[in-house]
Amino acid sequence: MLHSPARVVPAVVSAANLGVAPVSYRISSSDLGGHLFTVALTVVSPDPDGQSFALPAWIPGSYMIREFARHIVRLRAESGGKKISFKKTDKHTWQAAPCAGPLTVHYEVYAWDLSVRAAHLDRSHGFFNSSSVFLRVLGQEQQLHEVDIVRPGDAACAGWRVATALPERNAKRYGFGTYAASGYDELIDHPVEMGEFVLSTFTAHGVPHDIVISGRTPNLDLPRLAQDLKKICEAQIAFFEPRSKRAPMQRYVFMTFVVGNGYGGLEHRASTALICARSDLPVIGKAEMTDGYRTYLGLCSHEYFHTWNVKRIKPAAFAPYDLQNENYTSLLWLFEGFTSYYDDLFLLRSGVIDISAYLSLLGKTVNGVLRGSGRKKQSVAESSFDTWGKYYRQDENAPNAIVSYYTKGSLIALALDLTLRAETGGRSSLDSVMQVLWQRYGREFYSPAGGRGLGENEIEALIEEVSGCRMKRFFDRYVRGTEDLPLDSLLAQVGIAYSDTRKIAVPGLGVRLSNDHGESRVASVYEGGAGHRAGLSADDRLVALDGLRIPGSGPDGLLERYRPGDSVTLHVFRRDELLELRVRLRADDAPQVKLSLAEKPPAAANIFLR
Incomplete structure (x- = not known):
């Protein structure tokens, strides 16, 4: 639930006390070898003119039209034991013939996408995002939704459990059974992992956080992972709510699928789905911080920060989502870029890494941005707007044509942070901006009173209000424009040396x-x-x-x-x-920027810790 000064409790918490859900799903792992989920969707009171259904064309957080409906293998409908005809009205929408109800739609979903975006099923595990398997009942999205997750009958699945942040309705935690959501929007924001997994739980400022690791992980140092994630999560909770230290969820789940070589994550309001390489996870008896483990912790930190920034503080274009079409916004440099700035920063602030390791990570980001000439041709605002057709559809010419709103967005956050601190004598910073964004746009977003998204042109004025600094020149040059950020001079002011050590003779x-x-x-x-x-x-x-x-x-x-x-x-x-x-x-003119502390840095060099 959303913790707020008003202590609002969403309707989903009391779902177990309600009667039959108006919209219910039953999902079975019907064919492990064929990678098929079977879904039975029942609508108690279908539209008398003919109920329409649609499967989302994309999943929030991954900005590309994926057309999940192409994975539906076959579909049939019935009511009162009689077959109900239906027609397909476009590539992801169906309409059933009028009937009195209840109406049940049976369909199969092919699940062989080993990513964090869709669904995957075999004898080793099952995973699904609801947006890729559960048809949306058009016109009834705000009704209570119930999901019955059925244990597979295959003997190979005897030890399987269920991991999800969905509230239990008629199921024990980690068990098969019935779960509930207050509406379709909440339903699709809780991925589900099924299988034999390693589980650990820690509390961060009183809120339980589960770590679920699927896949073979010999000698996994789970206590170390829990200890490190606890530090990161508590630092982020306290950042947004320094007084109350209230998290915006009542429970959180980190679910990771381990592979030989892979990387990825997708944020949700009370969980995240991750993929990592086996070598990225910590090993019992090996205390060193490897590059892979640091990268994995940075990924966890990134997706956890999204709990506030993009899941609750949202661009207006995402409030609400249009799940069938592109949702255009020029603000992803803020929602992804600022998150990319804070993900590694909270590794430092939580004490998981030291300042030298942090500056090394920051230097890699600088080098990555400066390497591509696309940064001179496309602004981060344009990159954000064009993500549906360019960033998520990169080709071999991408370095010469586009700029990443993740990486350059993170450098804009750094430059903005340093600029605000310098111009206000430390009275204001990017931290101040994020906390005001949370208070005005995020804290009450999922409360009954609701909230609104951030307008396309509001952030510049908000920063000016919070800091008292004029922002037009900064935005014109670095956000709406394509100039390189003056990081060398900004970092020098806080005692950090910026040097380019490219090997010009090679x-x-x-x-x-x-x-x-x-x-x-x-x-x-x-x-x-x-x-x-x-x-x-x-x-x-x-x-x-x-x-x-x-x-x-x-x-x-x-x-x-x-x-x-x-x-x-x-x-x-x-x-x-x-x-x-x-x-x-x-x-070889590839940039080789190196950041380091000056020999005698001023006290301001510690700004990253505050």
Whole structure:
């Protein structure tokens, strides 16, 4: 439930005391080998003119039309034991013939998307986001929704449990049975994991938080993970509610599916679904902070921060969501970018990493932004608006055409934070802005009184109000414009040295490579680099440089024997044709920014801790 000064209790908490739900689902793992969920949807009082149903075309938090309805295999409807005809009105909408009700729709969903966005089912586990498996009953979205999750009959599933933040209605926690949601919007904001998983629970300012790890994880140091996540969660709760330390949920679930090599996360109002590499998780007896574990904690921190920023503080375009069409906003640089700034920052503030590790992470972000020329062609406001067609549909030319509202958005947050602190003598900061956003837009969003989303043009005025600083020039240059942020000077003011240590004497091809089964494949060609000038293209397979074989890891070792300006012969396969290219090597001008504390930093260097 939403903790607020008014102590509002949502209707879903009392769902167990209600009678038959107006909308109910029964989901079964009907064919593990065939990856099929079977769903029975019952509507007690269907529209007398013919009830319509639709499956969302996308899932909030992942801004691309995915057309989940394409995974529905077959569908039939009945009422009172009689078959009810229906017709499909568009690619994700069906309408049943008029009937008195109750109306039950039976359908199968193919679930073989091993990601955090849709559904996946086999003999090892089951996972689903409700937006990809549960039809929306049009016109009845605000009614109580009930979900009966059925235990699979297969003997291989005898030890399976259920993990979800959905409130139990007729089920024990972690058990199969009936769960409830106050409406469709809440229903699709609670993913479900089924299987044999490792479970741990900690409390953060009085709220239970579950850690659910699915997949083989030998020697997992679960106590360490719980200890680190507790620190991060408590720091974030106290950040938004420094006095009461009230979390905006009554329970939270971190659910992670472990694979050999993978990474991803999707936020929800009381949980997050994550995918990570097995090597990213901590191991018993190994106390060092590995890069992989730090990355995993940063992912958890990112999705947890979204509990406030985007799940409750929302752009107006998402309040409410239009689940069948694109929802355009120019503010994702704020909702994703600011979250990307605070995710690693809270690793530092919680004490999970130190300042040196934090500056190293920050330096990697700076290098990533400066590497692509797309930052000079597209603003973060444009990138946010274009996410449906560009950011989530990146191709080989993406570094030369677009800018990430995640990474440059995080640097805008950093620059804004430093600017506000400097111009107000430390009286105001980005922290102040986030807390006001929470108080005005987020705290009451899910209360009966409701809330509203942040308008497209409101954030600039709000920052000016909170800080007393004029923001137009900043927004014109860095948010609506494409200028690089003056991070070197801003960081210098707080005792952090900014140096670019690029190896200007070492030549490079100016391409991004991937090791594709032992072959060095060109993933992207950077505009203006040696490869671009010589005619290299994405998907070219590098074979040899001056007659010497190029390994899957790339030609860097060979290039160390050359100088900028030297010409080399490069043999590549393009499709099935062998090409010979003459390449004039250029200095590797990829940015290599390094951030470090000055020898005698002023006290302001500790701003990241406050």
